[in-house]
Amino acid sequence: MNGINSGFGAWNPLVWTALFLGIVAVALAIRALGRKDYKKKTGQTKVYLSGNEEPEPEDLHVRGDALYWGMVEALSGYYRRARALHTGILSDYFAWIIVTLGIVFVLLAVGR
């Protein structure tokens, strides 16, 4: 009743959620095994053991554009074309409708 059966496999979110919570509990348990006796406010809490300066958090924020810069760069050929198609010009919007209508008519005529 609770899960769904697609004919190929089954999906039961309650079982999944229980499993997920169990894994989270195990992870927290492992984390709790860590040492608590480190010295606060000394070099032990610094990020870099090598003694580098820690940058200000404002300088570390990855801005929206930068996050997938590499992916966009790798697919720049596709993106250049896809962008060029989204011209924002109303005449092109109409042209796309007419072209699609033409294709549908051809398919219906051929498929009849």
Added chain:
Amino acid sequence: MGNFPFVVAMLLVILGLYTLLFKRNLIKLVIGASLIETGVNLFLVALGYRTAGIAPIYTYAPPALADRMVLPTPQALTLTSIVIGLATTALLLSFAVVIHRHYGTLDVREVKELKG
């Protein structure tokens, strides 16, 4: 001769589509949409017409003329469609006026801040 109204309607629709695709001014685009609408209305009215037909009013109509009445449904459709067309045209034109105020132009190639 019987198909003449349909040919005219089709020509109007094609002229309207041409206007939408190739004219550059937003006001002209609105005119194009209006042309298509006129063509469609003509098509609908022509659908219901009978040769030498009379108005579809049943009161006092002699029974002999009953099969010469034009079809009432397409006329009702056309009337509704004209009203809707008026609303869309008015709305489009008022948007065009405000666009002209903001962008300083009505060229469709320059009204494209929303792209990409």
Added chain:
Amino acid sequence: MNALSVHAPVLLVATPLLAAFVVPLVAKLGSTVRNAVVGVFTLLTASLAGLVAANVLAGSGAPSVYVFGANPLNLTLPSGMHVPIRILFEVDGMSAFMILITALVAVAATLYSFSYFKEHSGGEMYYPLLFLLLAAIFGMEETGDLFNFFVFLEIAGIAACGLIGFRPWRGRSQEAAFKTMALYTLSGLFVLIALGLLYGQHGGLNIAYLSSRVGAGMLDLVALGLLVVALGTKAGVAPMHMWALDAYGEAPAPISAVLVASSQASLYGLFRVLFTLFGAAVSVAALGWFLIALSVLTLFVGVTMALLQKDIKRLIAYGAVSQIGYMLLGVGVGFTTSGSRPAYGFVAMQGGIFHMVNDAACIGLLFLAAGAVHRASGTRDLNRMGGLGHDMKWTAALFAIGALALAGVPPFNGFSSKLLIYESSFAASPILAAIAILSSILLLAVFMKVFQAAFLGPRLLENVREASRGMLVSMLMLAVVVVVFGLFPGFFVDKLVTPAAKALWLGRDAYVRAVLGG
């Protein structure tokens, strides 16, 4: 009580219509009274929607007919008539499903608008347009008459564009409204031409009557083509999706959510035309595969282009477009295989239809959260945001729920429907499933970007305040739907989705019989 139940289908359209004309009058008495009246009418509409849907689903989705002005109300063929001449509503499982979606979005959007438009003037125009839009959407979903459908389609278009261009001091919103209205007009006229063709051939406009008469003649096929393209345009299927980006992106946030429901109503019209109006009369496999190709294109273009966007609302708009692709993919696989009716075809239909409600809930949630972010930070540019999560913990959490659900991360609702779509489209062609899964992964990437850029990191913006309580409650409402539909998908698939899918997949004869008898 019984009379209310009998007349519920027409009251569902009449109530918001009445509200549209009452609200401007009571708005003179001040905004508190106006909001109270708007709230009462919205709740009334939503309860009527629930009543209509409950009545239909109690009959396991069999079509129920409401004939205007007839006595008794289900008298479709008065004595001696062979053609249904009266206007009628015909509500079956699919219509009931769509009505529930619209009611859900309507309640959330109205509640949100109370806080969102608090400091704006013009509420006396805003709520009437919203109610007109709702009345038209309900009408599209209920009507059993093609011309009636056209009229509601146009009312929805006009009201929607009035709302998109509601803030005339923003030039871009006017641009979006003009483009949307122009495309709506063209596609509306295509629908009208198709109606003319069908009427000229068969002498009727009732869907059930036409369905018993259409064949694979040339003019019928031209009408089919026009209807498919026009309704596809209105639903925002690529490559006719570009108006949707402008409209969703520039409309006020609650309106974007309602526009998604309106697009889904057009998509419902497309399904109705494909399955009920034409159905077995035209088993053109080429058309089915073309629709599948369009759906895959919609998916792919939507998610890849979303990755580039800087404007948070335009980005979500791309996400919304890509979701239309999932629905069309599921139902398209069902349509293509409807000749042979394999088991996976029905599963595909279930997936596509289930995804409609999931999409309405999570895209609606995301648009509302984006509106809250815009309101709090004063910008929609993702590059200028950062660290909003420090001050907007609730909005951040709700946005995360919506984003994860949309990307199909278990256990939220998006996963359940997408799983059905993946597995059934895999049976149709493995490439389809591969593209669908890839798009889903990309969608997760896209929303990681939004979440990271807007909510995480150090505080970059001053004076950010948490969204107001009304906005949070309406978002929370959609989030609860997202989580509950995610945790108990089996229940909802059984009770809501299966009757809807059956109504399309097998219900053509029942739909015709309900009107023509026999």
